[in-house]
Amino acid sequence: MSSPELLKTGAPSADGGGLHLAGTLRLLRNELRTLFRRSRTWAMLGALALIPILLAVALRVAGGTDAGRGPAFLDQITNNGLFVGVAAMTLAIPLFLPLTIAVTAGDSIAGEASHGTLRYLLIAPVGRIRLLWVKYLVAAAFAIAAALTIVVFGTLAGWALFPVGPLTLVSGTEVSVGEGLLRLLAVAAYAMVSLLGLTAIGLFLSTLTTVPVGAMAATAILAVAAQIVGSIPQLSALHPFLFTDRWLDFADLLRSPIVWDSFVDNALIQAAYVVLFFVAAIVRFTRRDVLS
Structure with missing residues (x-):
């Protein structure tokens, strides 16, 4: 098959599932390295690491905050530094995490097109759909790193500046420090899952343009708009269908026993958005003439 036909169809240049898999894994490794x-x-x-650090330093200097003021768990930090990561996640999920995901996902395809490297990626034995999968997985890897960054640096800052001991959960039960750390990792996993739907939206928007900033801005605006819609009581019928609806429900992981309903519901919402917008990205990208 000639190169022009290859660029138009996205078909691999050689047969064999082993070659396809090897090419995909090689591309994934290269994209992660990049x-x-x-x-x-x-x-x-x-x-993102500065969010929990600045939060911990501010509370250390100010001497704490009154109960019920500020974001959730903020008033618990002076009693137990493990709450720094959780409080920082409450601050980061509505705006800061979506902004970073918008940059990474929005740049995934549009960035390659703007730099003139997209056509060369399609020559590799992966095809257009596999390229989309690789780009999505790379953006999802950043989401994992972003969520872990907040929790890890929050834990370190809390450990350095405040007393750390058995964690008193939302339900009033006290658990060991070791189990508390596992709960914090569960919170990071919840945040990572919450960002998967937005990542798929950003990937789709990235296939619509050759201007990365446009895709980034549109992704970030949609994240903010969805949260605004979710805060309007008159639009409550739409709330269960918003990808942001369950973003702040990770407090259920700090109960005893753990309430998994929110985690499962959030995962189902995100899965629906991933399928919808990934299919939309495939439809758009496979019909697109790649000239750059």
């Missing part, structure tokens, strides 16, 4: 070698990636992760 992502985590970028100064932009580490700048965003560094900015």
Whole structure:
């Protein structure tokens, strides 16, 4: 098959499932290496790490806050530093995490097109659909790194600046420090799952343009708009269908026993958005003429 036909159809240049898999894994490895070698990636992760650090320092200097004031769990930090990561996640999920995901996912396809490298990626034995999968997995990997960054640096900052001991859960039960750390990892996993739907939206928007900033901005605006809709009582009928509806329900992981309903419901919502927008991205990308 000639190169022009290859670029038009996205078909692989050689037969064999082994070659397809090897090409996909090689591309995934290269894309992950590229992502985590970028100064932009580490700048965003560094900015996310500053959220729990600044929060812990501010509370240490100010001497705490009154109960019920500020974001959830904020008033618990001075009693147990493990709550820094949870409180920081409450601050980061509505805005800061979506912004970083918008940058990563929005740049996935549009960035390659703007730099003139998209056509060369399609020559590899992966095809267009596999390329979309790789780009999505790379963006999802950043979501994992972003969520872990907040929880890990929050835990370290809390451990350094406040007393750390057995964790008193929302239900009033006290658990050991070890189990408390596992609960924090569960909170990070919840946040990562929450961002999967937005990642798929950003990937789809990235296939619509060759201007990465446009896809990034549109993704971030949709995240904010969905949360605004979710805060309007008159639109409550739409709330269960918003990808942001369950973003802040990770407190159920800090109960005894753990209430998994929110986690499952959130995962189902995100899965629906992933399927919907990934299919939309396939339809758009496979019909697109790649000239750059």
